[in-house]
Amino acid sequence: MSAFLAIIRRDLLLVMRRKSEVLTILFFFVIVTSLFPLGIGADTALLRKIAPGVIWVTALLSTMLGLQRLFATDFADGTLEQMALSPTPLALLVGGKIAAHWLVCGLPLALLAPVIGIQFDLDASTLGTVILTLLIGTPILSLIGAIGAALTLGVRGGGVLLSLLVLPLYIPVLIFGAGAVYAQSVGLDVGGHYSLLAALLVLALFFAPWATTAAVRIAIE
Amino acid sequence: MSSILDSRSGRTNQIVNWFKFSSPATFYPLAGKLIPFFWVLAIIFGIAGLWISFFVAPVDAVQGQGYRIIFVHVPASWMSMFIYIMMAIWAGLGLVFNTRLSAMMAQALAPTGALMAFISLWTGAFWGKPMWGAWWVWDARLTSELILLFLYLGFMALQASIDDPRRADKAGAILALVGVVNVPVIYFSVKWWNTLHQGASVSINKSPSMAHTMLWGMLLVALCFWMYSIAIALMRVRTIILERESHSDWVRTLEGVK
Numbered sequence: 001m002s003a004f005l006a007i008i009r010r011d012l013l014l015v016m017r018r019k020s021e022v023l024t025i026l027f028f029f030v031i032v033t034s035l036f037p038l039g040i041g042a043d044t045a046l047l048r049k050i051a052p053g054v055i056w057v058t059a060l061l062s063t064m065l066g067l068q069r070l071f072a073t074d075f076a077d078g079t080l081e082q083m084a085l086s087p088t089p090l091a092l093l094v095g096g097k098i099a100a101h102w103l104v105c106g107l108p109l110a111l112l113a114p115v116i117g118i119q120f121d122l123d124a125s126t127l128g129t130v131i132l133t134l135l136i137g138t139p140i141l142s143l144i145g146a147i148g149a150a151l152t153l154g155v156r157g158g159g160v161l162l163s164l165l166v167l168p169l170y171i172p173v174l175i176f177g178a179g180a181v182y183a184q185s186v187g188l189d190v191g192g193h194y195s196l197l198a199a200l201l202v203l204a205l206f207f208a209p210w211a212t213t214a215a216v217r218i219a220i221e
Numbered sequence: 222m223s224s225i226l227d228s229r230s231g232r233t234n235q236i237v238n239w240f241k242f243s244s245p246a247t248f249y250p251l252a253g254k255l256i257p258f259f260w261v262l263a264i265i266f267g268i269a270g271l272w273i274s275f276f277v278a279p280v281d282a283v284q285g286q287g288y289r290i291i292f293v294h295v296p297a298s299w300m301s302m303f304i305y306i307m308m309a310i311w312a313g314l315g316l317v318f319n320t321r322l323s324a325m326m327a328q329a330l331a332p333t334g335a336l337m338a339f340i341s342l343w344t345g346a347f348w349g350k351p352m353w354g355a356w357w358v359w360d361a362r363l364t365s366e367l368i369l370l371f372l373y374l375g376f377m378a379l380q381a382s383i384d385d386p387r388r389a390d391k392a393g394a395i396l397a398l399v400g401v402v403n404v405p406v407i408y409f410s411v412k413w414w415n416t417l418h419q420g421a422s423v424s425i426n427k428s429p430s431m432a433h434t435m436l437w438g439m440l441l442v443a444l445c446f447w448m449y450s451i452a453i454a455l456m457r458v459r460t461i462i463l464e465r466e467s468h469s470d471w472v473r474t475l476e477g478v479k
Binding site for chain 2: 157164214221
């Protein structure tokens with residue numbers, strides 16, 4: 001467990017030393033969501049309707065941006081190989097890296113989303129749903145994305161390929177996440193959406209670190 | 222390298238004879254002999270299925286003549302899901318037992334699976350236009366079939382972009398196994414969600430909700446697609462074997478390759 005925490009600490013420290021990378025991702029999230037009202041027009045009824053989809057799709061794309069550097073630098077300088085050789089299970093270390101990725105690329109989005117939501121004229125209860133669905137949903141994005149990031153390590157055109165592999169797998173999260181926000185905004189029951197999102201999270205927590213570890217081993221072998 | 226592998230496969234050969242064909246060198250001629258057989262079956266089933274579906278099957282009470290696209294649409298959808306499962310099984314076998322041929326089979330199946338998924342979506346659009354009044358609706362089954370097409374494309378793109386074939390096989394295998402989650406979602410989507418897409422007309426545990434001639438037409442076309450998929454996958458796997466084993470002695474001495 002201490003190795004798990006040590007990896008999180010190390011990755012967060014690396015991010016703090018080079019803040020621009022993370023801030024780029026957050027600014028991307030803010031700028032892209034702000035483009036929609038400018039492109040579509042400032043009709044509040046329409047904005048309220050498209051807000052769940054816009055926020056969620058942009059969240060998917062923002063976490064994708066962070067995925068490329070999840071393993072790439074460690075792979076390039078051989079750190080990943082050392083991790084695989086260490087006595088600690090690789091799955092635990094990979095789990096630590098995924099957790100750090102979520103803390104950097106997922107959690108801030110959930111905290112920023114209400115501000116975006118206000119721009120889209122969402123009411124308070126819907127804003128709560130936005131935060132809650134993003135809190136459950138973004139860890140799934142990090143977990144699934146890590147599989148793609150490990151599979152495309154050191155591959156030509158890795159960035160574009162990564163999006164081709166990962167985005168289809170993100171679709172269920174998008175459907176239930178955005179669906180919950182939309183249901184809340186029109187006054188329908190959101191319990192089912194939460195249950196399905198949580199079920200996806202449990203499944204991803206169970207399988208994704210394992211699949212990512214296998215993919216990392218393939219890449220460094 | 223190849224001589225070591227050959228001697229190893231030779232030893233397994235003595236224990237269980239079935240594994241003899243897990244070596245590309247012995248599978249290559251076997252596949253060559255099987256291909257014409259599957260082509261003939263595909264043509265026979267295809268002619269019989271199309272004849273029943275166009276001339277024997279009655280006109281549908283609700284949908285008129287337009288329903289006849291079901292005879293291509295449903296078999297293509299079945300095959301797109303079935304081929305994905307087969308591809309994942311082959312890829313998983315290749316990952317676990319480190320057999321070269323399994324991974325080649327997975328690679329050979331992917332384009333056919335993608336074609337079936339594409340046919341399924343395309344014929345679905347042609348069917349949707351007269352029946353629902355729209356080429357495309359964002360319904361659970363359509364969306365999950367579209368994801369299946371994307372998964373096939375992702376699998377092929379990943380394999381194509383990794384230069385080392387062994388690494389490409391393993392990376393593709395993991396992707397195929399992760400994506401297999403989608404297949405039950407497609408199959409049960411009409412049950413789980415209240416959708417525009419009609420429910421399954423044929424299922425294992427209840428009698429089909431359609432005329433028997435219609436069912437026969439559909440099953441025969443499905444068999445035709447099945448045999449076609451096997452034939453074309455075997456042809457493709459033979460090409461892949463030649464490409465990957467081009468350095469080995471047995472390929473160099475092969476008739477027609479020299």
